[in-house]
Every structure is written in structure tokens, then in C-alpha cells.
Amino acid sequence: MRDVEVKVEHVTRVEGHGNILLNAKNGKVHKVQWQVSEAPRFFEAMVVGRDYHQLSHITSRICGICSIGHSLASLKATESAMGVDISDQTLLLRKLALHAENAQSHILHVGYLVAPDLFGVGSVFPLVATHRDAVLTIVRLHRLANEMSDLLCGRTTHPITLEVGGFTKIPTEEELTDLKARLKSDIETTRALAGILLANVDKLPRFARETEYIGLTSDDEYALYDGLVGSTDTGRHEVRDYRSIVNEYIVPQSTAKYAKHVRDSYMVGALARFNLNSQQLTPLAKEIASQFALSAPCYNPFMNSIAQLVEVAHGIEDSITIIDKLLGMGLREEKNEVEVKAGRGIGAVEVPRGILFHDYTIDGNGKCVKANCVIPTNQNHANIQRDMEVFAPTLLDKGKEEIELDLEMLVRAYDPCISCSAHCLKVEFR
Amino acid sequence: MKPKVAFFDFAGCEGCQLQVVNLEESILDLIDIVEVVSFREAMKEHSDDYDIAFIEGSIARPMDEERLRGIRSKAKILVALGACACMGGVNALRNQFPVNDLKKMVYGGADPKHIENNPYFDIFPVKAVDEVVKVDYYIPGCPINRDEFARVVTALVLGEKPVLPNYPVCVECKKRGNICVFEEGKFCLGPVTRAGCDAICPTNGDGCEGCRGLLDDPNTQSELEVLQKYGLTLDEALDRFNVFCYKAKAEVAKAEVAKAEVNK
Numbered sequence: 001m002r003d004v005e006v007k008v009e010h011v012t013r014v015e016g017h018g019n020i021l022l023n024a025k026n027g028k029v030h031k032v033q034w035q036v037s038e039a040p041r042f043f044e045a046m047v048v049g050r051d052y053h054q055l056s057h058i059t060s061r062i063c064g065i066c067s068i069g070h071s072l073a074s075l076k077a078t079e080s081a082m083g084v085d086i087s088d089q090t091l092l093l094r095k096l097a098l099h100a101e102n103a104q105s106h107i108l109h110v111g112y113l114v115a116p117d118l119f120g121v122g123s124v125f126p127l128v129a130t131h132r133d134a135v136l137t138i139v140r141l142h143r144l145a146n147e148m149s150d151l152l153c154g155r156t157t158h159p160i161t162l163e164v165g166g167f168t169k170i171p172t173e174e175e176l177t178d179l180k181a182r183l184k185s186d187i188e189t190t191r192a193l194a195g196i197l198l199a200n201v202d203k204l205p206r207f208a209r210e211t212e213y214i215g216l217t218s219d220d221e222y223a224l225y226d227g228l229v230g231s232t233d234t235g236r237h238e239v240r241d242y243r244s245i246v247n248e249y250i251v252p253q254s255t256a257k258y259a260k261h262v263r264d265s266y267m268v269g270a271l272a273r274f275n276l277n278s279q280q281l282t283p284l285a286k287e288i289a290s291q292f293a294l295s296a297p298c299y300n301p302f303m304n305s306i307a308q309l310v311e312v313a314h315g316i317e318d319s320i321t322i323i324d325k326l327l328g329m330g331l332r333e334e335k336n337e338v339e340v341k342a343g344r345g346i347g348a349v350e351v352p353r354g355i356l357f358h359d360y361t362i363d364g365n366g367k368c369v370k371a372n373c374v375i376p377t378n379q380n381h382a383n384i385q386r387d388m389e390v391f392a393p394t395l396l397d398k399g400k401e402e403i404e405l406d407l408e409m410l411v412r413a414y415d416p417c418i419s420c421s422a423h424c425l426k427v428e429f430r
Numbered sequence: 431m432k433p434k435v436a437f438f439d440f441a442g443c444e445g446c447q448l449q450v451v452n453l454e455e456s457i458l459d460l461i462d463i464v465e466v467v468s469f470r471e472a473m474k475e476h477s478d479d480y481d482i483a484f485i486e487g488s489i490a491r492p493m494d495e496e497r498l499r500g501i502r503s504k505a506k507i508l509v510a511l512g513a514c515a516c517m518g519g520v521n522a523l524r525n526q527f528p529v530n531d532l533k534k535m536v537y538g539g540a541d542p543k544h545i546e547n548n549p550y551f552d553i554f555p556v557k558a559v560d561e562v563v564k565v566d567y568y569i570p571g572c573p574i575n576r577d578e579f580a581r582v583v584t585a586l587v588l589g590e591k592p593v594l595p596n597y598p599v600c601v602e603c604k605k606r607g608n609i610c611v612f613e614e615g616k617f618c619l620g621p622v623t624r625a626g627c628d629a630i631c632p633t634n635g636d637g638c639e640g641c642r643g644l645l646d647d648p649n650t651q652s653e654l655e656v657l658q659k660y661g662l663t664l665d666e667a668l669d670r671f672n673v674f675c676y677k678a679k680a681e682v683a684k685a686e687v688a689k690a691e692v693n694k
Contacts, residue, residue, distance in 0.1 A: 012474045017439075037550055040490070041441055042532050046523035050673075057639065058673060061520045064445020064573065112451065112472060123473030125461060146452055154634030156452055157445045157573045161634050168635030255550050 002027065004396055006404050010037075013113040013123070014416050020388075020407050024396055032392040034385045034411065036254035044371040052078050052340065052366045053164055059358065059373065060158050063417050065108065067158045068101035068149060069351030070358075072225065073373075076347025077358040078164050082366075084338055089329065090166045092322050095225050097152040097162065098349070099315035099322075102224070103145035104156070105352035106270070106308035109415045110197070111138030114305045117409050118200035134196045141189050141312070144182055148319075151175055165336030173331055180323045183316050187284060190313050194288045197309065201292060204306075205406060208299040209390050211383055212263050213272035214245065216350050222273070222280040222314060224350040230276045232297065233262050239348045242357045246374050258382040259374070265382035268354025269414065270307035271298060285314035301387055302413045308352070340366035353377055353417050377416045384414055433587055436468035436480040437511075438501055440494050441521050441556070442487030445573040446512035447472075453576055460580065463587050482507045482586060485565075488514040488521045489557040493549045502563040507586060510559045511579075513572035513641050513674045518558045520572070522676040525555040567592055572641035572674055575627050595625040596646050599638050603629035611637045612660050619670055621656050622648040641674040 006022035019035040047058050056074035060067040072094055079086065086094075112124045115138070119127060127135050146156045151171050154160030161168045171179075216223035217230030229237040229245055237245060248257040260266065274281075278289065278296040289295070289310045294303055342364040348357050354376030361370040391410055395403045437447055451472060453460060467477040483505035489495055502508055513519035524532060532553070533545070545551045559565050569582055578594075585592040595601075599620035603610075611618050611632050618637035620629065624645050631638050654664055 010470055012470045012476075013472060038441075040551070040553060041521055042524040042527075042535075043520075045527055045532055045535060046520060049526075054673065058520055058523070061443050061445070061572065064443040064448045067443070067445065108448075108451065116474070122475045123469070125466065125473065128461070142452075154636075155573075155630060157448055160631050160636050163636070252545075252548060 002396070004400065004403060006400060006407065008404055008408060011408050011411050013116070014412055018411065018416065020404075020411065022392055022403065022407065024392075027396055029389075029393050029396070032388050033253055034381065034388055036256045036381065038255055040255045043373060047360075047368045047371045050368050052082065052362055052368065053338075055360065055368055055371075056162060056164070057158075062373065062375070064157050065105050065417060066101065066351045066353065066356075068097050068153060068162070069349055069356055070373075071153075071159045071162045072098060073347040073349040073351070073356045073358040074360075075162060075164055076349065077345045077360045078347075078362065080345025080347060081343040081360050081362045082164075082338065082341045082345070083343065084165050086166060087334055089170075089326065089331065089334065091225070092326050093152060093167060093170060094162070096319055096322050096326075097149065097159070098224055098351075099319045100145055100148035100152055102352050103312050103315050104142065104149055105415075106312050107138060107142045107145055107193075109352075110305050110309050110312075111142060111193070113415070114409075114412060115197070115200075117405070117412070118197065118203045120203075131196075137189055137192050137196065141186060141193060144186050148179060148183075151179060163336060165338045166334050167336075170331060170333070173327060176323050176326060176331070180320055180327075183320050183323075186316060187313075190284070190288070190309075190316060194291060194309060194313075197306070198291055201306070204300075204302040205391075205409065206300070207302060207387075207391055207394070207410075209301070209387055210297075210299045211386070212261055212266035213275040213297070214261065214266050214268050214379070215273040215276050215355050216348060217276050222277050222282075222318070224273075227348075227350075229348065229355065231261065231266075232272075232275055239346055239357075242346060242348065242359070242374065246357070246379060248374070248378065254381060256375075256381055257378050258385075259379040260382055265386045266379065267301065267383045267414075268376045268379045269304055270311050270352070271301065271304040272354060273350060274298070274307040274310065281310065282314045282317035284317050285310045288313050301383075301410065304413045304415065308415070340364070344370075351376060353415055354379060375417070377414070380414050380416065384411060384416070432463060432465040433482055434467045434477070434480040435464045435482045435484070435583075436466075436477075436501075436505070437470070437484045437486065438468070438497075439470065440485065440487030440498070440515070440559075441490045442512065442514040442519065444486065446486045446515075446569075446571075449573050449576045450579060453580065456576075456580060460583060464583065478504055480505060482509065482583075484509050484511045485515050485559050486511045488518050489559065489562050490521065490553050491549065492552055492554070495557075495562050498559065498562050507566045508559075508563065509567045509569060509582065509586075510565045511569050512574050513570060513643070515559045516565075516568045516570045517643050517675045518556050519641075519674055521556040522558075523672060525676060526672075529553055529555065568594065570594070570624060570642040571627055575630075578626055597625050598645060598649075599623045599625045599627065599629050599632070599642075601625055602627070603632045605629075606633050608632050611635070612656065617662065617666070617670060619653075619667060621653040622667075639673060640671045643675045644671075 004024040008020040021033040023031040216227035218227035357374040359372040582592040619640035620638040
């Protein structure tokens with residue numbers, strides 16, 4: 001029986017700053033802790049007093065990776081607060097933008113951040129020399145996702161064109177036709193990426209811990225932009241009741257808040273969505289899931305990366321369907337006339353790392369007086385901690401480096417967005 | 431010998447580092463001319479031996495200041511990457527509230543022993559990087575422009591001094607043949623904001639938000655004239671600048687004082 005002490009400061013290949021601490025004596029774990037050391041940022045204070053049309057531009061800066069999702073949740077909250085309706089065209093274009101971001105983020109995660117673990121290297125850079133074709137496959141998919149974001153949002157990161165009520169600029173029919181052709185050709189690229197990962201998937205630890213899975217769910221589609229809040233434990237809930245689902249609380253080892261619902265933790269993200277809604281995936285997505293023997297319910301958090309790959313495939317096929325619909329309707333310039341109205345609104349969107357809520361109160365002058373944002377990674381922190389508590393004791397016979405790597409891989413599997421989660425919550429004014 | 435390059439992130443969204451990753455195939459060319467020795471967002475390895483340090487994010491706590499000073503002491507060249515590092519960026523919007531109010535607002539419900547004397551929670555009003563250490567070069571923007579990043583790195587590798595444009599966004603906007611967004615009833619900070627973004631916001635139908643900061647010696651008179659023409663005030667403009675560049679107000683005041691001195 002040996003003693004193990006692990007301290008990983010600033011886990012790499014994740015967004016933001018987090019530490020892992022493990023302390024074991026005589027083969028028994030004394031302390032295992034997931035710590036979030038990110039500097040808190042106070043976004044809910046930043047938006048107070050700002051005009052309704054600036055809110056999505058400010059809150060998109062919560063996160064560089066999920067800036068489109070933050071913009072959309074922000075716009076939905078603002079529109080709901082002021083009673084603004086959007087057109088079918090806007091809805092479809094927003095869904096495309098969300099697919100673009102999911103692909104951007106998922107490929108970045110699976111391809112650049114997780115793949116090095118599967119190939120046993122420290123980053124994607126050495127793979128350029130040893131596995132050039134694999135890297136170029138990843139780069140190709142990632143670039144398409146980025147260019148899709150550019151086309152719809154005016155920029156890859158921090159959208160310009162998304163505004164309250166609609167778009168400041170829309171793509172042309174030619175641009176959409178061209179995008180569709182590229183998406184079609186990338187179906188094979190996605191299969192190729194799946195093949196590369198499949199060859200190395202045995203490197204993902206076999207670990208399972210059942211938990212509650214929460215995400216949007218809908219009768220109509222694999223819910224991403226819209227839906228009710230679904231839980232594998234308690235069924236469906238209205239979005240307006242989100243506070244009774246997330247139940248945030250503070251722990252001393254983290255500047256980010258934690259969350260729990262009916263158990264002491266729950267999971268959000270691609271695997272949660274898969275567990276809730278896998279029946280509604282497109283054929284290619286189902287095909288890839290079955291290659292990896294991924295079926296719902298899956299209790300292995302490491303499979304979150306594979307669920308992300310499955311969602312990339314879903315996004316590509318669904319985007320093609322959306323583009324066909326848009327082209328069938330014919331694109332037209334719309335004028336977004338918005339009337340300022342006081343009210344409170346909540347927007348919920350599935351972003352790459354899970355369900356995201358923005359909740360705004362807007363006054364009669366169109367200024368934000370109160371805001372609350374609940375971030376996916378916040379909702380996962382407690383679940384990461386619980387997983388670690390069960391996973392760490394199974395690792396104690398391994399070497400220190402291997403234990404470190406396994407624990408880091410666990411954190412990485414959640415694809416945490418720590419800057420997001422340390423944005424800090426619940427600003428109550430007066 | 432290839433120069434050794436390291437990336438460090440402080441309070442921010444990491445969207446600027448993401449633009450580096452988003453260089454896609456060009457990043458393969460870039461790693462031909464530099465050696466990346468530290469880039470936590472993308473790689474596990476880390477080395478304290480580097481020539482050029484890129485700093486992303488703004489500075490919010492004493493523990494961050496200490497880390498930043500350590501980086502400065504090791505780096506030959508230090509570059510501020512993005513609006514948060516260059517000017518405080520959106521983070522500085524919270525500087526309108528006293529720190530104690532913020533803590534109370536956010537952690538009010540927490541057990542005080544969790545928060546007191548806990549360095550994670552020890553915040554001060556947000557600072558730009560150059561309020562803590564000397565910055566050699568700036569790559570502004572929220573997010574940075576990838577092409578400008580590649581240009582700056584290339585210049586540094588060649589031992590040249592990277593130069594940022596010192597003309598307003600309007601110049602690039604006109605070149606792109608855009609209709610002025612003021613004509614569409616939108617607000618724009620283009621006339622006094624540093625170009626280099628290729629007028630990306632007005633080109634996409636939205637006004638410039640000043641994320642690249644004020645020009646050196648901005649022609650506030652011309653912005654004032656534009657604003658007057660469309661019935662808007664300087665205060666409104668400066669309030670807009672607060673979103674990315676909370677320093678603008680102070681800088682405009684400084685410029686006005688300097689002008690008054692010259693006119694004396």
C-alpha cells in the first residue's frame with residue numbers, strides 16, 4: 001500500500017484555470033478535489049444599466065468558445081422579456097449558427113484537446129509530423145465549422161450579425177448553396193475522423209458512474225435551440241422553473257458555483273443530450289454512435305467526447321436539411337423593428353457543453369436592471385468532483401504520472417469551460 | 431534558432447488564443463518559424479524558457495499580478511493580446527462598482543470563512559496588463575484579428591518592430607465600399623477607433639464598438655461633428671466606449687487638456 005500525492009495546477013488543454021488535488025495514504029484516498037481557480041468576472045454586474053441591444057454583445061464575451069450560444073441565449077432572454085417575435089427565417093438561420101458553433105467547439109475539443117491523449121502525446125503539434133493526415137482531417141472539419149460561423153455571424157468568435165429580433169446581415173442564397181455542397185463533402189471527412197478515433201478509443205478509461213442527466217428536450221427534434229428542460233430522473237420541466245433545477249451553491253475551492261438537482265450532482269453536455277434524445281439523431285449520427293457502441297443510457301463520462309463527435313455528424317446532416325428549407329422559402333431582407341417594453345425573460349439554449357440559461361429583467365427604457373446566467377460548466381463541476389471521488393481510488397496502483405493523466409483526462413472529458421463558469425452568479429440589485 | 435513563444439491567459443474568455451488555433455493550416459506555417467513552448471489551452475508541455483510572451487486577459491487579483499511579474503521577468507518581449515489585456519476590455523465594466531459591493535452581490539450567501547483570506551476571491555478593480563508591467567507591443571481587438579496576429583509574429587521573428595495602423599476604422603470601411611451605418615440610424619465609434627479589423631462590424635451591418643481602442647491622438651472633433659450631425663452626444667459615445675475601453679474617457683479628457691495647452 002503506497003502513498004500518492006498528486007497536484008495538477010492549471011490543467012492543460014481545457015478552457016480556463018482549474019487544479020486537481022489527490023492525497024492518498026496507505027492505499028486510501030484522503031482527499032481528492034477539483035478546484036477552480038479562475039479569476040471571477042462578474043458579468044451580471046457588467047450588463048446592469050446597459051441597453052437591451054448591447055446585452056448579447058457583452059455576454060458573448062463570457063466565453064470565446066461558446067460565444068454564439070451565449071449570444072443566442074441572451075437574445076432569447078431579451079426577446080422574451082420585451083415580447084419580440086422572430087421570423088421562421090431568423091429561427092432557421094439561428095439554428096444553423098448554433099450547429100456551426102457546436103461543430104467548431106466539438107471538433108476543437110475532440111480533435112485538438114482529447115486526441116493527443118489517445119495518441120499518447122502532449123499536444124496536437126507533434127502529431128503534425130507523425131499523423132499528418134489525421135491532423136489535416138481535423139483541421140479541415142474545424143475550418144469548415146469556422147467558416148460556417150463566419151458566414152452566419154460575420155465572425156468566428158463573438159458574433160456581429162445576431163441582434164434582437166433577427167440579423168443585421170444574412171447570407172446570400174449562393175453562399176448557402178456553396179455551404180451545403182461543402183457540408184455534403186464533409187460527411188466523408190467526418191467518417192474519416194470517426195475512423196481515426198475508433199482506432200484509438202481503447203485509450204479512453206472504462207469507468208461508469210450513474211448520475212442525473214439534464215438537457216433541453218423536445219417532441220419535434222434533437223433539441224438544441226429550443227425545448228423543455230428534461231431530466232433522466234424527473235422528466236420534463238418548464239424553462240421558467242430553471243432555478244429549482246440548478247440550485248447553485250458555493251464551495252471554498254472554487255470561484256465558480258456548483259449546482260445540484262435531485263441527486264448531489266448532475267451532468268449536462270453532449271452525453272446528457274445523447275442520453276435524453278438519442279432517438280432523434282440523424283442517420284449518420286446514429287451510424288457513428290453504433291460504431292463506438294454508444295447507446296443510451298451511457299454512464300461513462302469519458303464517452304462525452306464520442307457523443308460530441310456524434311453531434312458533429314448530426315449537425316452536418318441537420319444543417320443540410322435547414323439550408324434546403326431556407327432555399328425553398330427563398331431568403332429575404334427583413335427589417336427588425338423592436339419596441340422597447342419592460343419585462344423579465346429567460347432564454348435556454350443547448351451550447352456545446354450543455355444547457356445554458358440567461359435571465360434578464362429589462363426596464364421601460366430598454367435598460368437591463370437584473371441579470372442571471374447559469375453556465376453549463378458550473379452545472380458539471382459537482383459531477384466532476386463526484387466522478388473523481390469514485391474514479392481516484394481505482395487508480396492508486398498506477399504510477400503517479402499515469403494517475404495524473406487519468407484524472408486530467410476525466411476533467412478534459414467534460415470539456416470544461418472554466419472562464420464561463422467563473423463568470424459568477426446571482427447579482428441582486430437593491 | 432527559432433524564437434521560443436509562450437501564451438498565458440488571465441481573466442478573459444480565451445477567444446484570442448482561440449483565434450491563434452483558428453489560423454488552421456497557417457498555424458502549421460507559423461510553427462515552422464517559432465517554437466511554441468507553453469500554450470496551456472492547446473498543449474500539456476510547459477517551459478519557463480521563452481523569448482516572446484503573449485498575455486491574454488486582464489488582471490483582477492494580487493495572485494495574478496504576481497504571476498504576471500514572473501512572466502515579465504522571464505520574457506524578452508511581452509505582447510498584450512486582445513482588448514482585455516490591452517485595455518481591460520469588457521472585464522473593466524465591473525469597475526463601475528466598488529469591489530466590496532461586487533463580492534457581497536456575488537458571494538453574499540457564502541460562509542465568510544470560505545471567502546476571507548482566500549486568494550482566489552481577493553479581487554481588485556480590473557487592470558490592463560500595462561498597469562502592472564511594461565508591455566512591448568499590443569495586438570488589440572475583441573477578439574484579435576488573426577491576420578494581424580500573424581503579421582505581428584512575423585515582424586517579431588524578423589527582428590522588426592510591428593506597427594499598428596493609426597488611422598480610423600472609417601478608412602477601412604470606405605475602402606470596403608460600405609454605406610455608413612450612421613445613415614441607417616446606427617451608432618458607430620469608427621471615426622475615433624484604431625483600424626486594423628478591416629471594418630468587420632460595419633461590413634456586417636453593425637456599428638463599430640471601439641474594441642480596438644482609441645487612436646493615438648484621436649480626432650475627437652471630427653467624431654463630435656459626426657455625432658452632432660446625427661443628433662448624438664459625446665457622452666453617449668464615451669458610454670459606448672466603456673464596453674471595451676474604459677480608459678477612453680480618461681484618454682479623451684487627457685487629449686482635450688493637451689490640445690488646450692497647445693492652443694494657449
